[in-house]
Amino acid sequence: MAEAETPIPDERHDQIFPSLEPADVARARRFGVIRRLAAGAMLARAGEVGEGLAIILSGTVFIYSHDSFGQRQHILSFGPGSFIGEMAQLAGRPALNDAEVREPAEVLILVPERMRALMIAEAELGERMMRALILRRVRLLKAGVGGPIIIGPAEDVNVLRLEGFLARNGYPHETLQAETDVEARSLLERFHIDPGQLPIVLCPNGNLLRNPSETELARCIGLVGPIDPTRVFDVAIVGAGPAGLATAVYAASEGLSVLVLDCRSFGGQAGASSRIENYLGFPTGISGMALMSRAYSQATKFGVETAIPNEVIGLDSPEDPITGHFILQLADGERVTARSVVIASGVSYRRLALENFDEYGASSVHYWVSQREAKLCAGQEVVLVGAGNAAGQGVVYLAPHVAKVWMLARGEGLQASMSQYLVDRVSALPNVEVLTRTELESLEGEDGLLSAVRWRRAASRQEERRSTRHLFLFIGADPNTMWLAGAGIALDAKGFVLTGAQAGENRRPLETSQPGIFAIGDIRSGSTKRVAAAVGEGAQVAAALHAYLATRAERKSQIPDRSDPVQAAERSA
Ligand SMILES: Cc1cc2nc3c(=O)[nH]c(=O)nc-3n(C[C@H](O)[C@H](O)[C@H](O)COP(=O)(O)OP(=O)(O)OC[C@H]3O[C@@H](n4cnc5c(N)ncnc54)[C@H](O)[C@@H]3O)c2cc1C
Secondary structure: OOOOOOOOOOOOOOOOOOOOOHHHHHHOOOHHHHHHHEEOOEOOOOOOOOOOEEEEEEEEEEEEEOOOOOOOEEEEEEEEOOEEHHHHHHHHEEOEEEEEEEEEEEEEEEEHHHHHHHHHOOHHHHHHHHHHHHHHHHHHHHHOOOOOOEOOOOOHHHHHHHEEEHOOOOOOOOOOOOEOOHHHHHHHOOOOOOOOOOEEEEOOOOEEOOOOHHHHHHHHOOOOOOOOOOEEEEEEEOOOOOHHHHHHHHHHOOOEEEEEEEEOOOOOOOHOOOOOOOOOOOOOOOHHHHHHHHHHHHHHHHOEEEEEOEEEEEEEOOOOOOOOOOOEEEEOEEEEEEEEEOOOOOOOEEEOOOOOOOHHHHHEEEEOOOHHHHOOOOOOOEEEEEEOOHHHHHHHHHHHOEEEEEOOOOOOOOOOOOOOOOOOOOOOOOEEEEEOOOEEEEEEEEOEEEEEEEEEEEEOOOOOEEEEOOEEEEEEEEOOHHOOOOOOOOEEOOOOOOOHHHHHOOOOOOOOOOOOOEEHHHHHEEEEEEEOHHHHHHHHHHHHHHHHHHHHHHHEEEEEEOOOOOHHHHHHO
């Protein structure tokens, strides 16, 4: 009996599922290998790394998603002229869903490297296919189809932590409420899980994790894998914010082998921005996550390797930077070897120096505003501290979703620290009250959940108490340079990395006090703290890297090779 298809609704069907013409398939043939598969053969298995992307020449392939009981649901059918895959297949990561041959099929398999080669060599066809891969991922993200299933209480600190981690990494997932969802309850009974062990995560490969760390979850779903210890990268980039991703795209597109590491997710601070309105080319603005997801996909297309999440905790420079290699030490004990290093580790949001701040930090304090935070606070009163552009953007995004925003600023007004267009927008919002010369004094709550805050106004010296579940902080940031301790990199008085002439004699622009190590973006002393500036420095450093690596290769070739008998004979002659 034919299985009924349960389609995921979509608006851009033709772009998501383009039909390749015979001429397109002919152009793609030189990049792949042909396979003949019998009915029932698996082209992809959820949770496993498959061969790559598959263009169907004949036959039919069904796509199945899995529910929390492991039951398959038929969501799509593919026939001749269509192709199977999404971003996971391009990146060589585990598949999110099953693909099973329904009627005997002939398919053209493109492994990730050959798919990337096609995208470069066949630009128009590559663009159509790339767009489809991205849109398919977006569609799965929206529908929460594929990827892990989180089961836990609503608003639990750890559920929010894991959801936030997957969302920031553009990874589809589904959350089932442990209290109300029948499916969730029977699963907990089946696996004998008691409430103290929640949340649990069911990974697509069938593994069950109990309240995992982000790294454990990332490893289980194949978001990050082991790094080849014998490989020497041309450049290792620390930080996948706009500066790091821009470097990756420009360096890889010009032929360098690139590894990008980030301890959290791609996108950095920019990924947390609800709406970036001052980035060139986006007149209606773009969410930071959308902009950074595009950059990440672009890096994947150019073959950039990523290790996210992976924290860098140390950097060793070689005695001789011409012949030796830099070693990055990672928190999990792994090491990365590279000919050059780019420091793009940006800054971290400042926290409040209040006594019980850490009690509420995980569940009730937020450092950015996105759809998720807006949903969490819907219809409530919230308090936001800060007076810069990020604070302004946060208020503008939040206000339509919440009952009221109390905006606390230390200074006399917003004008000195916020762009005028944002000051105008904030003042036009009827449910926003700006309290100037006001400082937060204490937090109150229970079981890790905030219930009220107290602030003091300088004018009256009076303390006021306000009930709230959510506190937003936009109070500046400090450079992420802890991992550079002992690396001998010169910093300015505030801890930002010095580059160029400020770092020492004969230093190239953007080069630190150590030859071969460069610093860009927010972490660089004197940089303009903006997305466009970070991206611009990423492009600039790619050129500097080329020049550095070329000089290094040239100088290396001039060093006599003592093991070479010809050179030895020439020397003694
Ligand atoms: C809420 C908000 C809104 C903003 N809105 C705008 C805007 O509208 N327009 C604008 O131009 N700018 C905006 N900015 C500023 C802009 O986002 C930053 O200037 C920009 O992101 C800096 O880029 P970066 O790559 O240098 O650093 P970051 O974006 O800070 O990225 C650094 C990355 O390095 C990683 N990292 C740090 N330490 C380590 C380590 N030891 N190991 C591995 N990884 C590490 C971090 O996890 C992070 O992902 C906003 C900032 C915020 C917070």
